[in-house]
Amino acid sequence: MAERLVTIATFNELTEAHIVKGRLEAEGILCFLGDEHIVGVQPFYSVAVGGVKLKVTEGDVMEAKAILARIQEGSSQFDYDTVEMAPPMQEHVQPRTCPNCGSDNVAEEKYNKTVFSFSYLLLGFPVPFLSRKYKCYNCGHHWKDRK
Known part of the structure; x- marks a missing residue:
């Protein structure tokens, strides 16, 4: 009760x-x-x-x-x-270097931009689809995280 x-x-x-x-x-x-x-x-x-x-x-x-x-x-x-402290949250660790050129100028691209753009044009609102890809800004290489 x-x-x-x-x-x-x-x-x-x-x-x-x-x-x-x-x-x-x-x-x-x-x-x-x-x-x-x-x-x-x-x-x-x-x-x-x-x-x-x-x-x-x-x-x-x-x-x-x-x-x-x-x-x-x-x-x-x-x-x-x-007071019991909550355990620290586990964060997704992104690769720090590009496998192609070894540069550390990389960033994670969380959403598939193609699906995002087409859904915005066709439906009038964007539909986010996660992609978890990485891009090197030095050489332009794209790769997926291997887990």
Whole structure:
């Protein structure tokens, strides 16, 4: 069964609500903002709708209020040792040299330009097809990545 959301704070400024929401999420508390889009589009409606509402699950109300109290009194310290860092993302490593001339002036061409151009002419919008080719700007050699 889903937990009920409880409003623990309201804000007249959207940016302030996002800052506090980010801090609670950094502490591991799942939270949501209510009426953020109304206030974002029409800031003068903030008073009419009751401001941006910061909502947390019922199980996290006490902990979230304690963190809010620490933030408001200015003595909030974040413990970076307890936060697990995400592993670094694996990036696609492009070849650094051209197999033809040995130059390092190469670039990856991610999309097939022929299909991209024809789809734009025929359909009115481009359809990106990935090609993963590389081009050497010194000798003009094209090649595919071998994996």
